[in-house]
Structures are given as C-alpha cells and as structure tokens.
Amino acid sequence: MKYWNQRFAQEGPMGTVSLKGADARMYWSQAGWIYEAVRSYLPKTCSLAYEIGCGAGRMVPYIMRHAQRYFGVDVVPGLVDLARLSFEAMTVDFHTYSKNKGLPSFQRVGLVWFSTVMQHITCNGDLRAVLVAMRQMAEPECILVGYEALTDWENKTHIKFRSLEEVRGLLTETGWNLVAHKECPVDNGHVAFKATVL
Numbered sequence: 001m002k003y004w005n006q007r008f009a010q011e012g013p014m015g016t017v018s019l020k021g022a023d024a025r026m027y028w029s030q031a032g033w034i035y036e037a038v039r040s041y042l043p044k045t046c047s048l049a050y051e052i053g054c055g056a057g058r059m060v061p062y063i064m065r066h067a068q069r070y071f072g073v074d075v076v077p078g079l080v081d082l083a084r085l086s087f088e089a090m091t092v093d094f095h096t097y098s099k100n101k102g103l104p105s106f107q108r109v110g111l112v113w114f115s116t117v118m119q120h121i122t123c124n125g126d127l128r129a130v131l132v133a134m135r136q137m138a139e140p141e142c143i144l145v146g147y148e149a150l151t152d153w154e155n156k157t158h159i160k161f162r163s164l165e166e167v168r169g170l171l172t173e174t175g176w177n178l179v180a181h182k183e184c185p186v187d188n189g190h191v192a193f194k195a196t197v198l
C-alpha cells in the first residue's frame, strides 16, 4: 500500500484492499476538509467529472454534487475494486489505469479532479502526459481542481513539487491556466488550486 498511509489501509490476499479502524474513519472524514477547500472552485454542474487516482472513492459523493456522471481511475486494482463495491450507481464508473496504456479517453470532460495524487505521479509516472491527456478531453469550460501537498512532510512520499510556481509552470506548459489557489491551514503543507483551459 505504497500510496496510502499504512494506518488506514491494509493489503489482503490476491491484492484486495481494506480500510481499517478509527484511522480509516478519520481518513474518510478528511474528504470533507478537501471538499471544503476546493468547493468555491467547482462548477455548479457538468456532464462528466474525471478523477485521477480515485483510490477507494472517498471523494465521489462530493464530486457527484457537481457532475451528472463520474469516472475514476487508479493504478491499484484493489482500491478500484473497493470503490466499485461502495458505489453502484449507473452514473459512477471506475477503471484500473495502467501507466503504460494511458488514460481511458472521453470527450467533453467538465471537471478534472486530483486530490493528493499529483504528488505521487510526480514520482512514479508522467504527470505531464496525464495533464496533456486531460487537456485533450476537456470541454472549453472545463475546470481542473487539485488538493496537493507541496512538502514531503511525512518524508516518505517523495513529492517532487517544492512550490506552487512549479505546479503553475507544469500546468501552463500542458495547456492549463492556474487561476486561483489557497493554502489549507487544516492540513498544513497542502494547497488547493483551480485551473481552467488555456
């Protein structure tokens, strides 16, 4: 469970994943903080929201307040299975994403969502390629939101971003325009931000 705090999640046989105990409840409750941090950046509604690195799907109920359909991808199959078990609505869909194959493609994505994920992709994947792919799927009014750590505060996630300026530069190079950001005092070291299509 490389990308998750070991206190929250455990890996079982055959790659199954379960969340455990009081820490897991805390983890789910953090979803509310994240939502509050980005809430003012979100569209009232859009036809399709696309979450990169959806994990077990804790953000789905919040994202669905702003989208008619939801699509989430993650690199860990056990987490995608867990998310599928939790959400059965026809308008919610999850896929395991293989970094070699690229992201499943849609036309006219209205909301792109990253929460505590870019920080991992900077180390294990190609965030530039992901941002370019999402830019190609974006409808003209698309909004990209992020809630990301800029400091390697647990000294184990190998976050490569050191400043918001690095994030801004990468977004600009890939066709996104960083239009707003704020620090998140409730989760020290995290920044919430909004980008629109350049």
Ligand SMILES: C[S@@+](CC[C@H](N)C(=O)[O-])C[C@H]1O[C@@H](n2cnc3c(N)ncnc32)[C@H](O)[C@@H]1O
Pocket: 003, 004, 052, 053, 054, 055, 056, 057, 058, 059, 073, 074, 075, 076, 079, 097, 099, 114, 115, 116, 117, 120, 121, 124, 125, 126
């Ligand atoms: C800290 S969890 C956050 C999950 C979810 N975004 C949330 O806020 O609840 C980080 C997630 O990023 C996923 N992840 C790590 N590297 C990834 C990559 N290259 N592409 C997509 N997802 C990735 C992990 O499997 C994990 O589910």
